[in-house]
Amino acid sequence: MKKEYFIGVDVGGTFTKAALVDQKGKVFSRIQVSSRGFSQKQYFARTLHDISLRLAAMAHVSFDEISAMGVGLPGPVDSEQGIILSLTNIKGWNHFHLAGFLKKYLPFPVYVDNDANCMALAESRLGAARGARFALCLTLGTGVGGALILDNDIYRGPFFLGGEIGHMPICVSGPRCECGGIGCLERYVGNQAIASRARRIFGKTVPLEEVSRLARRGHAKAQKVWQEAAACLAMSIAGIINVLGPQVVVIGGGVARAGVALLGPLRRRVRQHAMRHLKGKVRIVRAALGNDAGFLGAALLAKEKIGAR
Incomplete structure (x- = not known):
C-alpha cells in the first residue's frame, strides 16, 4: 500500500512555514519562506508549488505520494468551500476562492482553514489537548x-x-x-x-x-x-x-x-x-507544539478531509 503524505502550510503576515508530514503527524521535512509578494495570487500559487517540490525532494518522497495540502490563514475562512472571507495581512484576498484557484497549480486537493483552528486541531490530536x-x-x-x-x-x-x-x-x-x-x-x-x-x-x-x-x-x-x-x-x-x-x-x-x-x-x-x-x-x-502547531494542524486538516471524502 502506498504511503500517504500531507503538506501543511501556515501563512503568516511576515513568514510562511510549511512541512511534509505522514498520516501520524511525523514531520519529514520543513521549510520557511517570506510571505512578501503574496498579494500577487499567482506568485503565491507558484510558491506553494515550489514549496511542495522542495519538501518532497528534501524527504526523498515521490511527488505523487502527496495526497493533499492544508493551508492555515490568519483570518476567517469558509472551510467548506475553501473561500477566504477576509484577510488583513495580505491585500486583495477578501472573498477569494483560494482552494479553487490552486487547483490550476497543484496536482492534489487543497483545504483551507483559519490558523487558530489549525492550531487547535494540532493540539487536540498531537499536543496539550x-x-x-x-x-x-x-x-x-x-x-x-x-x-x-x-x-x-x-x-x-x-x-x-x-x-x-x-x-x-x-x-x-x-x-x-x-x-x-x-x-x-x-x-x-x-x-x-x-x-x-x-x-x-x-x-x-x-x-x-x-x-x-x-x-x-x-x-x-x-x-x-x-x-x-x-x-x-x-x-x-x-x-x-x-x-x-x-x-x-x-x-x-x-x-x-x-x-x-x-x-x-x-x-x-x-x-x-x-x-x-x-x-x-x-x-x-x-x-x-509551539511554532509547529500551525503547519501540523493544516496537514491534519488535509488528512481528515481526505478521510471524510
Missing part, C-alpha cells in the same frame, strides 16, 4: 486567535466565526476594535496592549521578554503587568468555561512564552470567576 473531547485553544500574539474543539471536532459555526474569543467584548466602554466591535479582549491582551501596560507600569519601554524574565524573578512591577493581563483574559475564559465546560484550555502564541508569570495568575483568576462545580475540572495549560 490530546485525549480531550472538549477544548478551548487560544493563540496570544499581535491579536488573539481562538478555536473550540467540541465533541472532538472543530466548531466553526454557521458563519465560520465560531471560537473568536479574541473578539469577545469585556468592557462596555472600551476601545474600538478592528473587527467593528467595542471593548474586545484582543484590545487588552494582544502584545501591543501588554507592551503599553508595561510602559505605564514601568514608566519606560520594556520588551515583553524582559518583563517575563523579571516576573519570574519576583519583580513586583513585572508581575503586575502579567497580573493585569491575566485578569482581563480570565474574564473571557471563565465565561467560556461556564457556558461550554471544556476539559482543557490551551494557551499558545508568543505571549504564552511568559509561562508561569501569566499562567499562574490566570489560573487563580479563572478559579475566582468560574462556577464552583467546574473549578477543579478544567485544566489551563500551555500549548505543547
Whole structure:
C-alpha cells in the first residue's frame, strides 16, 4: 500500500512555514519562506508549488505520494468551500476562492482553514489537548486567535466565526476594535496592549521578554503587568468555561512564552470567576507544539478531509 503524505502550510503576515508530514503527524521535512509578494495570487500559487517540490525532494518522497495540502490563514475562512472571507495581512484576498484557484497549480486537493483552528486541531490530536473531547485553544500574539474543539471536532459555526474569543467584548466602554466591535479582549491582551501596560507600569519601554524574565524573578512591577493581563483574559475564559465546560484550555502564541508569570495568575483568576462545580475540572495549560502547531494542524486538516471524502 502506498504511503500517504500531507503538506501543511501556515501563512503568516511576515513568514510562511510549511512541512511534509505522514498520516501520524511525523514531520519529514520543513521549510520557511517570506510571505512578501503574496498579494500577487499567482506568485503565491507558484510558491506553494515550489514549496511542495522542495519538501518532497528534501524527504526523498515521490511527488505523487502527496495526497493533499492544508493551508492555515490568519483570518476567517469558509472551510467548506475553501473561500477566504477576509484577510488583513495580505491585500486583495477578501472573498477569494483560494482552494479553487490552486487547483490550476497543484496536482492534489487543497483545504483551507483559519490558523487558530489549525492550531487547535494540532493540539487536540498531537499536543496539550490530546485525549480531550472538549477544548478551548487560544493563540496570544499581535491579536488573539481562538478555536473550540467540541465533541472532538472543530466548531466553526454557521458563519465560520465560531471560537473568536479574541473578539469577545469585556468592557462596555472600551476601545474600538478592528473587527467593528467595542471593548474586545484582543484590545487588552494582544502584545501591543501588554507592551503599553508595561510602559505605564514601568514608566519606560520594556520588551515583553524582559518583563517575563523579571516576573519570574519576583519583580513586583513585572508581575503586575502579567497580573493585569491575566485578569482581563480570565474574564473571557471563565465565561467560556461556564457556558461550554471544556476539559482543557490551551494557551499558545508568543505571549504564552511568559509561562508561569501569566499562567499562574490566570489560573487563580479563572478559579475566582468560574462556577464552583467546574473549578477543579478544567485544566489551563500551555500549548505543547509551539511554532509547529500551525503547519501540523493544516496537514491534519488535509488528512481528515481526505478521510471524510
